Amino acid sequence: MALEQYLRERLKHKDMLLMTHVVCGYPSFEENLKALEVMAEFDVDLVELQFPFSEPSADGPLFVKANQAAVSSGVHTRDCFQFMKKVAELFPFKLLMMGYYNTAFKLGEAEFMQSLQAAGGSGYIIPDLPLEEAGEMHRLSAEVDLDPIILMTPTNTDARLKTLGEAAKGFVYAVARKGVTGSKTQMDAEVTSFIEHCRQYTDLPIGVGFGISDKTDMDFLRGKADIAIIGTAALKKWEEGGEDALRGFFSELLG
Amino acid sequence: MSLVKSAEDREGYYGEYGGCFLPEILTSTIEELRHCFDECKNDPTFWAEFIALLQNYSGRPTPVTYLENLSKHLGGAQIYAKREDLNHTGSHKINNVMGQGLLAKRLGKKRVIAETGAGQHGFATATMAARFGFDCKIYMGAVDVARQRPNVFWMENLGAEVIAVQDGQRTLKDAINECLRDWVTNMADTHYVLGTACGPHPFPEMVSYFQSVIGREAREQIVDQVGRLPDKVYACVGGGSNAMGIFQGFLDDKDVELVGCEAGGYGPGPGRHASRLAYKDASVGVAQGFKTYFLQNDDGNMLETHSIAAGLDYIGVNPILVNMWENEQVRFEAATDDMVREALQLVMRTEGVIPALESTHAFAQVILEAPLLGKDEVILINQSGRGDKDIFTVADAIDDKHWKEFIKQKAVEYGA
Numbered sequence: 035m036a037l038e039q040y041l042r043e044r045l046k047h048k049d050m051l052l053m054t055h056v057v058c059g060y061p062s063f064e065e066n067l068k069a070l071e072v073m074a075e076f077d078v079d080l081v082e083l084q085f086p087f088s089e090p091s092a093d094g095p096l097f098v099k100a101n102q103a104a105v106s107s108g109v110h111t112r113d114c115f116q117f118m119k120k121v122a123e124l125f126p127f128k129l130l131m132m133g134y135y136n137t138a139f140k141l142g143e144a145e146f147m148q149s150l151q152a153a154g155g156s157g158y159i160i161p162d163l164p165l166e167e168a169g170e171m172h173r174l175s176a177e178v179d180l181d182p183i184i185l186m187t188p189t190n191t192d193a194r195l196k197t198l199g200e201a202a203k204g205f206v207y208a209v210a211r212k213g214v215t216g217s218k219t220q221m222d223a224e225v226t227s228f229i230e231h232c233r234q235y236t237d238l239p240i241g242v243g244f245g246i247s248d249k250t251d252m253d254f255l256r257g258k259a260d261i262a263i264i265g266t267a268a269l270k271k272w273e274e275g276g277e278d279a280l281r282g283f284f285s286e287l288l289g
Numbered sequence: 290m291s292l293v294k295s296a297e298d299r300e301g302y303y304g305e306y307g308g309c310f311l312p313e314i315l316t317s318t319i320e321e322l323r324h325c326f327d328e329c330k331n332d333p334t335f336w337a338e339f340i341a342l343l344q345n346y347s348g349r350p351t352p353v354t355y356l357e358n359l360s361k362h363l364g365g366a367q368i369y370a371k372r373e374d375l376n377h378t379g380s381h382k383i384n385n386v387m388g389q390g391l392l393a394k395r396l397g398k399k400r401v402i403a404e405t406g407a408g409q410h411g412f413a414t415a416t417m418a419a420r421f422g423f424d425c426k427i428y429m430g431a432v433d434v435a436r437q438r439p440n441v442f443w444m445e446n447l448g449a450e451v452i453a454v455q456d457g458q459r460t461l462k463d464a465i466n467e468c469l470r471d472w473v474t475n476m477a478d479t480h481y482v483l484g485t486a487c488g489p490h491p492f493p494e495m496v497s498y499f500q501s502v503i504g505r506e507a508r509e510q511i512v513d514q515v516g517r518l519p520d521k522v523y524a525c526v527g528g529g530s531n532a533m534g535i536f537q538g539f540l541d542d543k544d545v546e547l548v549g550c551e552a553g554g555y556g557p558g559p560g561r562h563a564s565r566l567a568y569k570d571a572s573v574g575v576a577q578g579f580k581t582y583f584l585q586n587d588d589g590n591m592l593e594t595h596s597i598a599a600g601l602d603y604i605g606v607n608p609i610l611v612n613m614w615e616n617e618q619v620r621f622e623a624a625t626d627d628m629v630r631e632a633l634q635l636v637m638r639t640e641g642v643i644p645a646l647e648s649t650h651a652f653a654q655v656i657l658e659a660p661l662l663g664k665d666e667v668i669l670i671n672q673s674g675r676g677d678k679d680i681f682t683v684a685d686a687i688d689d690k691h692w693k694e695f696i697k698q699k700a701v702e703y704g705a
Contacts, residue, residue, distance in 0.1 A: 088457065090466070092312045093470075102456065135310060136575045139575050162311065162312060166309070185313045186313070187314040189318070190313065198313070209313070213473055213474035
């Protein structure tokens with residue numbers, strides 16, 4: 035099922051979906067699997083599998099550390115695709131590749147896209163690939179029915195949001211604030227009006243991410259966003275206390 | 290003379306290299322910068338204002354010095370040096386920084402951030418910020434902070450905050466990542482003063498544009514002194530800003546050979562050097578906002594780099610130079626750490642000049658090649674910076690006993 039259709043089906047039964055994030059191979063693929071099991075218990079709808087990169091310049095400190103540890107422990111692109119395939123077989127949620135453009139570029143864009151499809155991915159989020167440079171990637175992914183997830187941000191002009199809206203597929207990732215991943219976002223009227231603003235330029239479901247970390251944030255987003263995106267907060271919990279801490283985190287988040 | 294032009298239909302591309310690969314959140318910021326730079330380029334008063342600032346504040350024009358003793362010693366070509374080491378703050382970095390300072394003022398920014406490797410760019414940026422009244426934060430790899438303490442000292446005393454970056458290899462590339470992270474957060478009031486001719490468009494072109502002052506001056510000076518153009522022009526290449534600077538003076542002169550000298554470190558082999566083009570360990574990739582040759586592995590993750598000169602210790606290289614290299618408009622060579630140590634001692638003893646370890650890479654290559662040339666041939670080297678800042682590294686490298694005694698004595702005085 036295509037990503038957008040999948041999300042719309044799920045939205046018939048849930049008022050807001052949940053997308054989570056795992057850095058492939060950090061702390062290890064085994065631990066990734068355990069974390070994903072917990073996420074599946076809580077009926078997570080969508081998971082970003084981040085392919086580690088040595089220069090994660092759009093990420094905050096915790097993901098930077100995770101990327102670097104994974105790279106130094108010898109995690110390769112092919113390991114990430116193998117892992118994705120396994121995860122796709124084991125779990126019901128849909129999977130997105132998240133990472134930096136060089137990973138796809140170095141492998142070869144066509145091979146990257148074929149591998150992503152073969153691994154059971156639904157699309158990809160590449161924050162350092164702006165639309166102007168994404169022509170070939172978007173063409174290749176359209177051929178194999180994979181969705182490029184487009185980010186809309188609070189600094190975009192209306193004209194830019196329009197262009198982004200026209201290119202978007204699957205869903206739109208609305209970046210709740212300036213900055214890198216992992217810092218707290220003040221959920222306020224500014225975030226609300228930003229999401230509303232994004233709606234003017236897309237009919238796709240909207241996921242909201244960057245700095246969403248607790249139940250209060252979730253309650254705030256309900257009725258405004260279609261998907262809440264949790265990244266750093268979950269990894270932080272995993273680091274604090276593994277499966278139990280992560281389970282506690284999701285119970286509270288969704289309670 | 291021709292300034293650098295992008296490929297006709299792709300702004301910011303030079304052949305296949307360059308481009309602008311930034312997170313969406315910076316789209317408006319980079320557009321604003323591109324627009325402002327275009328305006329400045331087309332405003333004849335801007336270049337005049339820029340040159341006046343360099344003349345009145347940072348010491349331009351810098352001279353071209355005939356290195357007669359070194360030329361005689363080597364027994365071949367006549368060697369001249371463009372003395373960028375005589376700029377305020379001790380290197381060519383100030384040219385770009387003052388230019389970007391003027392831009393930041395036009396953009397209405399209140400704060401500047403910069404990455405620095407050797408510390409020369411950070412030092413220059415801190416100076417500019419003090420002069421223009423900007424708040425200033427400098428990101429510097431923790432490894433570089435450790436090996437370039439004197440520059441950190443000056444930056445801090447000029448009022449800048451220096452952040453020792455602990456991520457990754459803790460060198461220049463990691464400092465650039467930290468700057469990008471700061472910029473995606475604070476772009477509203479902050480200009481990122483990128484120090485080398487790398488990163489997303491328009492930086493490679495913009496930094497080259499400001500540094501072209503070196504080549505414009507040097508061409509005129511050498512013709513004045515020698516009565517003709519040089520046969521070869523040498524410059525060290527880290528990111529490529531000083532090389533782009535001097536090379537631009539000679540782009541239309543087909544008989545002038547341009548030679549870029551990279552950091553050969555311990556010699557060829559992945560992880561042993563910072564040479565992207567002269568050695569065969571780099572390949573095309575996209576990182577830190579642009580497409581160029583990077584020292585990376587098959588997965589596109591960056592390799593460790595090494596150089597005795599912190600300012601050359603970088604994974605990527607200016608995309609304009611890569612395009613010129615492919616078109617055989619510039620030759621690339623690498624000088625190893627050992628060649629650089631020897632070259633520095635020879636140049637100091639014969640000429641009484643102290644090039645920075647970075648610039649000494651160009652001297653090392655000249656020392657190899659000059660003896661093979663005729664006495665009537667003319668070589669111009671860009672002496673991009675001065676070596677005083679390298680006192681700790683050089684003293685270490687040449688194992689200077691008196692210096693070590695002095696440091697021990699100081700340590701006792703400080704109660705270590």
